[in-house]
Amino acid sequence: MPNGHPRDRAHAADAVVDLSRRRRDVGDARSSTARVRPRGARAAVVAVLVAAAAAAQGDSRPADDGAAGARTTPPFPTATADAMLRLRDGSGTLDDLKAVVDAETAAGRLDAVAWWLATAEPALASASPAAKTAAAAMQRELRKRRAAPQEDRALVARSISRADALLGKKNVDSARKAAAGAAALLEVLDVPDAAKTFAALREKLEKAPAGDADAREAERDRVASAATVEAGRKRFDERLAALLAQYEAAGCRVGRTSIERALASGAAASWLSPANHGAATIRLRRAARLMEKSRALKLMARYDGRVSFFLECRPLACVRSGATSIDATLSDGVELAVLPGDRVQVAFAVPDPEELEGEPVDPTVVALVGAALDGAAVPASGWKLNLSGDPTKDDAKLRKAPVARKTKNKLLKRALEDAPDEVGDGVDAWRNAEWILEVPDLKDGMSAALFPFVDELVAWQTEAEEKGFKPIWFGAISKKFVLAYDVPE
Numbered sequence: 001m002p003n004g005h006p007r008d009r010a011h012a013a014d015a016v017v018d019l020s021r022r023r024r025d026v027g028d029a030r031s032s033t034a035r036v037r038p039r040g041a042r043a044a045v046v047a048v049l050v051a052a053a054a055a056a057q058g059d060s061r062p063a064d065d066g067a068a069g070a071r072t073t074p075p076f077p078t079a080t081a082d083a084m085l086r087l088r089d090g091s092g093t094l095d096d097l098k099a100v101v102d103a104e105t106a107a108g109r110l111d112a113v114a115w116w117l118a119t120a121e122p123a124l125a126s127a128s129p130a131a132k133t134a135a136a137a138m139q140r141e142l143r144k145r146r147a148a149p150q151e152d153r154a155l156v157a158r159s160i161s162r163a164d165a166l167l168g169k170k171n172v173d174s175a176r177k178a179a180a181g182a183a184a185l186l187e188v189l190d191v192p193d194a195a196k197t198f199a200a201l202r203e204k205l206e207k208a209p210a211g212d213a214d215a216r217e218a219e220r221d222r223v224a225s226a227a228t229v230e231a232g233r234k235r236f237d238e239r240l241a242a243l244l245a246q247y248e249a250a251g252c253r254v255g256r257t258s259i260e261r262a263l264a265s266g267a268a269a270s271w272l273s274p275a276n277h278g279a280a281t282i283r284l285r286r287a288a289r290l291m292e293k294s295r296a297l298k299l300m301a302r303y304d305g306r307v308s309f310f311l312e313c314r315p316l317a318c319v320r321s322g323a324t325s326i327d328a329t330l331s332d333g334v335e336l337a338v339l340p341g342d343r344v345q346v347a348f349a350v351p352d353p354e355e356l357e358g359e360p361v362d363p364t365v366v367a368l369v370g371a372a373l374d375g376a377a378v379p380a381s382g383w384k385l386n387l388s389g390d391p392t393k394d395d396a397k398l399r400k401a402p403v404a405r406k407t408k409n410k411l412l413k414r415a416l417e418d419a420p421d422e423v424g425d426g427v428d429a430w431r432n433a434e435w436i437l438e439v440p441d442l443k444d445g446m447s448a449a450l451f452p453f454v455d456e457l458v459a460w461q462t463e464a465e466e467k468g469f470k471p472i473w474f475g476a477i478s479k480k481f482v483l484a485y486d487v488p489e
Contacts (some may be wrong), residue, residue, distance in 0.1 A: 025396055027385070087100065087120050089293075096114065097135065103250075110244070112249070112250040243258070251292065253292055305365075350363050365478055402439065403474055442476050
């Protein structure tokens with residue numbers, strides 16, 4: 001069984017370490033009683049385990065920014081930075097909150113003040129009445145300072161009124177588009193009264209039947225309202241840029257989730273193109289790795305071939321070689337600093353069916369997957385299959401990852417005993433295997449290939465268990481195989 005020398009294992013600065021090794025073949029065998037790959041066909045034997053490597057930045061090449069889960073000090077005076085860290089951890093005091101609020105107010109970052117006040121609420125829930133009174137006073141002062149100017153309130157009011165008028169004329173589809181713009185503005189502007197009005201409108205829109213009753217009237221409204229829509233889009237862009245800048249300077253989890261909602265609303269209103277939405281998301285997530293406490297996700301690969309890791313649809317590269325894929329027969333893998341909402345994907349280099357010996361057939365992929373998030377095993381239900389097979393697409397559809405069923409090799413052993421003329425390494429693998437793995441064909445989800453649980457796979461599972469992981473077997477008959485894991489909140 002392959003074992004890496006200690007000097008080859010991942011360092012704190014290496015997210016993926018490329019360790020080359022001669023590939024081994026684990027052949028398939030034929031049987032008159034089971035569907036398997038034709039003799040000579042090469043099966044892609046895949047195994048992914050989980051172990052340590054390095055903290056990953058939002059950049060495609062991870063940097064050594066500290067251990068996963070570490071807290072990074074923001075660019076502030078030490079006292080303010082320490083106060084922020086305590087507030088993030090839920091151990092902050094009223095003095096900590098006052099220090100942060102004063103610093104951010106002086107810097108003109110009033111959105112950040114709102115984020116930190118919300119962050120401190122759980123810690124102040126059990127505070128003294130005097131502390132709660134002081135915090136409430138900070139909230140009142142913030143509302144005065146942060147209130148949207150008259151032109152912003154008028155813009156939001158026009159947007160809501162337009163959507164309401166369209167709904168009144170039963171032009172529901174157009175009303176929903178107009179409402180999407182109003183929703184985007186309300187995510188970036190502080191207009192509480194308008195938010196209440198909009199909530200009532202949204203409830204009516206949800207119940208209204210789709211369609212426009214008067215298409216001509218809807219078109220006239222679109223032309224007449226073009227200036228309002230453009231003004232809304234421009235104001236949204238300005239506020240989004242300001243929010244991102246404030247987060248980069250003094251961010252916390254509340255701020256990140258607020259900006260994520262704004263990004264989603266901007267995309268729904270068609271005010272953010274997919275490219276701009278992606279760029280803003282990358283910028284936000286990159287800053288989040290500096291501003292927030294991350295979680296440690298451990299991944300490691302065992303595979304007769306190459307495997308690539310992706311964080312937020314971007315490939316992680318080996319710091320030493322610059323390669324974006326690794327020989328997975330030896331590499332210990334990666335440890336990533338991740339945040340809730342991050343998508344981590346593992347892509348396996350599946351052989352091209354045309355390059356396989358014999359009649360071209362889809363390869364059989366078998367994967368041993370293990371994962372640990374902050375030391376807790378990730379269950380099978382946490383993994384999804386990327387149906388597009390492209391880990392760089394952030395809108396890829398996912399489905400439940402196909403689990404390979406492990407069963408006793410009774411039927412095939414009996415069949416081969418009745419066929420003594422069947423010889424060869426592949427047949428011997430079937431004859432000697434105590435267990436077999438049954439994997440589905442993704443084309444129909446029903447038919448399956450059978451794969452012998454050979455000694456090398458047994459050794460890989462044993463190694464994973466000895467390291468304290470709970471490995472899971474996945475597999476499929478497929479030309480592409482990409483597993484995805486979304487870090488939970």
